[in-house]
Amino acid sequence: MPSTLLAHGLTTPLDPPLRPLPDPVPDLLATLGAAPRLAAHLRAVHDVAYELTTWVANHFTTLEIDREAVLFGAATHDIGKVLHPAELTGPGSAHEPAGRALLLAHGFPPRLARFAYTHARWTDPAATVEDLLVSTADEVWKGKRVPDLEDLLTAHLARAAGTEHWEAFLPLDDTLTTLADTAESRLSFQSAYPVTPGDPIR
Template sequence: MTVPSADLLYQALNTQGEPPLRLLPPAAAEILSSLGAPPRLAAHLRAVHDVAVELTGWVRERHPGLAFDHDAVHFGAATHDVGKIRHPGELTGPGSAHEQAGRDLLLDHGFPPVLARFAATHANWDAPAVTIEDLLVATADKVWKDKRVPDLEERLARTLAGAARREPWEEFLALDDLLTRIGAAAAGRLAFQSAFPTRP
């Protein structure tokens, strides 16, 4: 018996997973449901969002005085690839058309630019004007599958060090330890994503 695609999307949004994955912010889950997102996309966004929550928790614990919008990071991670609903070929192949499409889609559905921007900035972390929030979303989008990008990690470490008036090398070592630990659970996240189909 074939499981209806709506049920598969529901499962991707709500199944616990191993390691257990946090649920998406309600607004993110609602737009994915209303647009009939491919179940694999929802599973991917759950995995990246889960890592983003871990990253922001670490930043808040390590830098309690640092002002940044952790809710925006969580939403950004939960929707960064939403444009792949309009460009489903980019679910399994290369392409960047989903970036602007995702931003436009979120804006069209009433989300403010400060939240919609992550759909476009998650792959442009080396642009001059990126914020710590952009860097955290971009990092989560890499390390969820244990992909390490030294230039991205160095930029995040330098940004954190500058905000906290610490030495960049000290921040980089602490960040490296965290990302190594997060990356160790990548196989489970990849298996969770792969369990769902790419078509809605």
């Protein structure tokens, strides 16, 4: 059973609405005693990933993606911050290998656990389109655009569609712009939740 604040972060409505995290992520966060702010952050990034993967599925039908993996990855990418709470409010990468190890220890397969490690390593030549989608969602949720990351994602879209790079980028750019335009509400939602579970919502 999650704490009241954690449950609030996992379920409270927002305008525009945020989708709930996929099962069994909420129960896992409760078991781990995750900070309410972490739950709010994961929910915001997951929602952007949902929108992004829906758009890809509708507009680049020849590109095969493991959507379940992307959504799970977005919903758990920062779960290692349970073990490294200072990284909820400051820089650091210790949560990345810790998150992957944590998910593996709880029985999740490597194809799902990997995003906790790869979400900040999108420059790795081995990064898949699923990795790039999670990484993109983790930037756009707060309104941040990363041209080099978007360029890598565009390359996958263009190859799948058999189009020029610019032809694939233009609709992606429109979609990411739309998602970035609603970042303020997601940022406000996240910042309202405390890093320490016992603190009140602001």
